[in-house]
Amino acid sequence: xxxxxxxxxxxxxxxxxxxxxxxxxxxxxxxxxxxxxxxxxxxxxxxxxxxxxxxxxxxxxxxxxxxxxxxxxxxxxxxxxxxxxxxxxxxxxxxxxxxxxxxxxxxxxxxxxxxxxxxxxxxxxxxxxxxxxxxxxxxxxxxxxxxxxxxxxxxxxxxxxxxxxxxxxxxxxxxxxxxxxxxxxxxxxxxxxxxxxxxxxxxxxxxxxxxxxxxxxxxxxxxxxxxxxxxxxxxxxxxxxxxxxxxxxxxxxxxxxxxxxxxxxxxxxxxxxxxxxxxxxxxxxxxxxxxxxxxxxxxxxxxxxxxxxxxxxxxxxxxxxxxxxxxxxxx
Amino acid sequence: xxxxxxxxxxxxxxxxxxxxxxxxxxxxxxxxxxxxxxxxxxxxxxxxxxxxxxxxxxxxxxxxxxxxxxxxxxxxxxxxxxxxxxxxxxxxxxxxxxxxxxxxxx
Numbered sequence: 367x368x369x370x371x372x373x374x375x376x377x378x379x380x381x382x383x384x385x386x387x388x389x390x391x392x393x394x395x396x397x398x399x400x401x402x403x404x405x406x407x408x409x410x411x412x413x414x415x416x417x418x419x420x421x422x423x424x425x426x427x428x429x430x431x432x433x434x435x436x437x438x439x440x441x442x443x444x445x446x447x448x449x450x451x452x453x454x455x456x457x458x459x460x461x462x463x464x465x466x467x468x469x470x471x472x473x474x475x476x477x478x479x480x481x482x483x484x485x486x487x488x489x490x491x492x493x494x495x496x497x498x499x500x501x502x503x504x505x506x507x508x509x510x511x512x513x514x515x516x517x518x519x520x521x522x523x524x525x526x527x528x529x530x531x532x533x534x535x536x537x538x539x540x541x542x543x544x545x546x547x548x549x550x551x552x553x554x555x556x557x558x559x560x561x562x563x564x565x566x567x568x569x570x571x572x573x574x575x576x577x578x579x580x581x582x583x584x585x586x587x588x589x590x591x592x593x594x595x596x597x598x599x600x601x602x603x604x605x606x607x608x609x610x611x612x613x614x615x616x617x618x619x620x621x622x623x624x625x626x627x628x629x630x631x632x633x634x635x636x637x638x639x640x641x642x643x644x645x646x647x648x649x650x651x652x653x654x655x656x657x658x659x660x661x662x663x664x665x666x667x668x669x670x671x672x673x674x675x676x677x678x679x680x681x682x683x684x685x686x687x688x689x690x691x692x693x694x695x696x697x
Numbered sequence: 698x699x700x701x702x703x704x705x706x707x708x709x710x711x712x713x714x715x716x717x718x719x720x721x722x723x724x725x726x727x728x729x730x731x732x733x734x735x736x737x738x739x740x741x742x743x744x745x746x747x748x749x750x751x752x753x754x755x756x757x758x759x760x761x762x763x764x765x766x767x768x769x770x771x772x773x774x775x776x777x778x779x780x781x782x783x784x785x786x787x788x789x790x791x792x793x794x795x796x797x798x799x800x801x802x803x
Contacts, residue, residue: 394746397745428743429750
């Protein structure tokens with residue numbers, strides 16, 4: 367038995383002492399020990415028993431995934447194993463209808479955010495037309511803007527948290543649907559695809575046409591006493607974009623739902639994280655925020671200091687390319 | 698003896714079949730596989746362990762500690778509803794695979 371324990375200790379020597387590694391070592395040893403005792407009780411000699419147990423142990427590559435190694439090479443060794451989540455027809459139907467309603471909520475949240483400046487624009491038009499005082503309209507418009515953004519963000523957060531468990535179960539897994547469910551979902555998806563195309567076309571059309579009302583208004587009332595109508599027409603831009611984006615989102619999530627249950631797409635596939643990149647970016651943005659605040663406060667430069675954001679965004683793009691190149695060639 | 702490559706896709710099904718009968722632990726499952734196949738398939742310990750962790754992560758089986766025997770506490774596994782469904786799915790898949798492979802058997 368000593369030999370078997372030593373054998374296992376040796377195999378695990380290069381692994382970190384994490385709970386997962388400890389559990390694997392214990393479980394494997396337990397099976398080997400049981401097998402060893404059984405062989406001995408059948409009258410096998412010490413050497414024979416050890417020989418059989420070790421020859422039937424297998425290959426550490428197979429459990430490399432469980433030990434938390436980077437999946438790159440070990441995945442191939444264990445036969446390209448994909449994590450599979452089995453689903454029956456009812457579960458799939460339930461998932462699709464949940465995902466569709468989820469899409470409506472997200473579309474509503476995004477629309478609220480896009481529409482948030484509309485109240486301010488309309489009130490601004492009234493103040494320019496001399497109907498309302500600008501002090502009132504500025505304040506009310508600002509309040510309305512923040513309220514709408516807050517509602518939109520609240521929807522994202524509440525929906526995100528409420529449905530976290532559901533997504534967590536199937537995250538990054540390939541869904542394996544039973545045959546009846548597969549047939550059903552393929553029919554549903556095929557039936558939906560023309561509508562999907564129509565929604566995307568309508569969405570694109572609305573986004574492109576959104577500038578038209580403003581242009582027309584400028585042509586017709588620009589420079590006249592009714593110039594404030596331009597502002598009202600301008601709000602149509604937000605409204606049309608919001609409707610267009612809502613089309614994309616609802617159609618996109620519904621199509622995604624079908625693709626997920628049909629196993630064509632995984633939900634929230636975990637991206638390979640670049641640890642160095644994460645560290646660099648957190649330090650970088652902290653540093654930029656510090657410069658922004660220092661410059662603005664000490665130099666009273668609130669009017670101009672915002673340029674730091676677009677500039678540092680571009681610089682960050684360059685930095686991330688360099689960091690990725692350096693870290694990934696080093697592997 | 699069967700090659701472990703050939704049977705890889707069905708280790709999960711074999712294990713689920715055995716825990717479907719009754720909750721069981723590592724060696725008991727390994728022994729049952731060997732005995733029922735009359736030694737034609739001996740599952741490697743690492744194959745067995747990786748299947749356990751994967752099945753548990755997918756919610757197909759649940760592990761729990763059994764009663765202490767000879768000062769040892771064994772980890773037992775029992776099947777879940779998800780596991781039953783997955784098992785049935787794998788059985789259907791096997792029926793199809795068998796038909797396909799048979800078309801090309803001499």
